[in-house]
Amino acid sequence: MAWMHPAAIEERRRRFTRADAHRYLKPDPERWLSPEELCLEYPELYERKYGRASSRPDMASASIPRDDEPLRRELVAALRTYKAELNLLKLEFALRQKANFNPLQPRHPKNTPLGGRWSGGGVGLPLGPPPTIPKERPPTTREKNIVVKEVARWLARAIRASAPIKAFLIAYEAASWLDIDRPLVEAYYDPPRTMEELRERALTRRIGYDVHHIVEKDSAKEDGFLLTRIESGQNRALIPKLKHWEITGWYMKHNKDYGGLSPREFLRGKSWEQRFEVGRHAMILHGVLIP
Amino acid sequence: MKHLRRLTVDQLVDRFADIGVAQDKATLADDIALFNRLFAQMEAVEAELKARGGDQRRALLRLFHHPNMQVRLTAAKATLAVAPDAARRMLREIADSGWGPQAGDAGMSLWNLEQGIFKPT
Numbered sequence: 326m327a328w329m330h331p332a333a334i335e336e337r338r339r340r341f342t343r344a345d346a347h348r349y350l351k352p353d354p355e356r357w358l359s360p361e362e363l364c365l366e367y368p369e370l371y372e373r374k375y376g377r378a379s380s381r382p383d384m385a386s387a388s389i390p391r392d393d394e395p396l397r398r399e400l401v402a403a404l405r406t407y408k409a410e411l412n413l414l415k416l417e418f419a420l421r422q423k424a425n426f427n428p429l430q431p432r433h434p435k436n437t438p439l440g441g442r443w444s445g446g447g448v449g450l451p452l453g454p455p456p457t458i459p460k461e462r463p464p465t466t467r468e469k470n471i472v473v474k475e476v477a478r479w480l481a482r483a484i485r486a487s488a489p490i491k492a493f494l495i496a497y498e499a500a501s502w503l504d505i506d507r508p509l510v511e512a513y514y515d516p517p518r519t520m521e522e523l524r525e526r527a528l529t530r531r532i533g534y535d536v537h538h539i540v541e542k543d544s545a546k547e548d549g550f551l552l553t554r555i556e557s558g559q560n561r562a563l564i565p566k567l568k569h570w571e572i573t574g575w576y577m578k579h580n581k582d583y584g585g586l587s588p589r590e591f592l593r594g595k596s597w598e599q600r601f602e603v604g605r606h607a608m609i610l611h612g613v614l615i616p
Numbered sequence: 617m618k619h620l621r622r623l624t625v626d627q628l629v630d631r632f633a634d635i636g637v638a639q640d641k642a643t644l645a646d647d648i649a650l651f652n653r654l655f656a657q658m659e660a661v662e663a664e665l666k667a668r669g670g671d672q673r674r675a676l677l678r679l680f681h682h683p684n685m686q687v688r689l690t691a692a693k694a695t696l697a698v699a700p701d702a703a704r705r706m707l708r709e710i711a712d713s714g715w716g717p718q719a720g721d722a723g724m725s726l727w728n729l730e731q732g733i734f735k736p737t
Contacts, residue, residue, distance in 0.1 A: 578648060579651075581736075
């Protein structure tokens with residue numbers, strides 16, 4: 326089964342679970358509840374399986390009298406909050422790792438205006454407030470994509486600036502309409518890969534990624550290059566979809582570098598090798614290819 | 617453009633920055649047609665600054681501290697002919713920042729300069 330984000334699984338569970346689902350639960354909670362949950366929800370079953378809670382130091386505090394229902398509920402809620410926090414921490418850690426977060430990177434000294442922030446490589450640009458994530462999916466795909474791109478880019482900048490992102494991640498996790506686009510956001514933090522890796526990955530489809538033609542497909546076709554060459558494994562690389570959009574956008578926009586033409590217009594009539602060289606550099610400089 | 621001739625240098629710089637911000641929004645919305653129209657407007661502002669006495673494109677250097685990355689990027693490209701060192705430094709910083717999609721654009725500009733494809737005038 327394909328990997329699913331934990332928040333997406335939780336949302337589906339909430340959406341498709343019947344209101345009287347408790348009547349359909351399996352009658353053997355000791356087999357599918359965690360020891361902590363079992364101790365709080367069914368102390369008798371816990372005792373039968375693990376012995377007395379108080380005999381285990383880590384569970385001593387969880388031994389609650391059965392008749393203290395409000396306290397038991399409070400503890401179950403606390404346990405669930407703790408689990409949710411843990412999941413957020415895991416997500417934050419995974420994102421920072423993917424984005425090449427390096428805790429050993431030198432920081433500005435304490436008691437300076439930038440005290441504690443990473444030094445080197447920054448352009449001193451204020452991060453700005455995080456984008457607002459609407460509760461409902463925006464009505465059009467274009468508006469939805471704007472939110473997805475803003476989320477991915479802001480998170481990337483925040484991680485790079487070592488800014489706190491926990492509050493933002495809570496809002497990100499809570500927006501269930503984003504579930505389908507989470508792979509796009511998370512693929513955006515992929516580190517650059519070698520050309521061989523990217524070519525090999527293009528052999529299988531992955532959610533959140535696109536097959537990118539190093540020499541642009543349509544303009545090469547219009548200029549008479551053979552389809553077998555355009556679609557060959559040498560010209561196909563699997564890259565994060567949002568990066569693919571960035572590179573394609575760069576190809577289409579008018580640019581001072583090319584005398585006001587777009588790179589696509591500039592490359593018309595050029596050789597395969599020239600196109601390939603520009604395409605390869607575009608991949609390097611957009612952060613998907615190791616030089 | 618006639619109406620640009622009536623503007624002061626400072627007003628032209630502000631106009632340049634406004635167009636840069638609008639370009640950033642167009643990029644976010646994948647509205648390439650709008651971006652390209654804005655590009656033409658920006659070129660006109662730049663040409664007007666260049667035509668002013670002593671080539672006033674240098675005034676765009678103040679946009680190197682603008683809070684919008686697209687504005688910084690376009691200001692750096694527009695000042696390459698008049699302040700090449702500062703402009704290249706700005707492009708290098710943007711390219712190293714990883715601030716997509718401008719970082720990729722700045723990196724490509726540096727590469728195009730090295731290759732002699734981009735010849736600032």
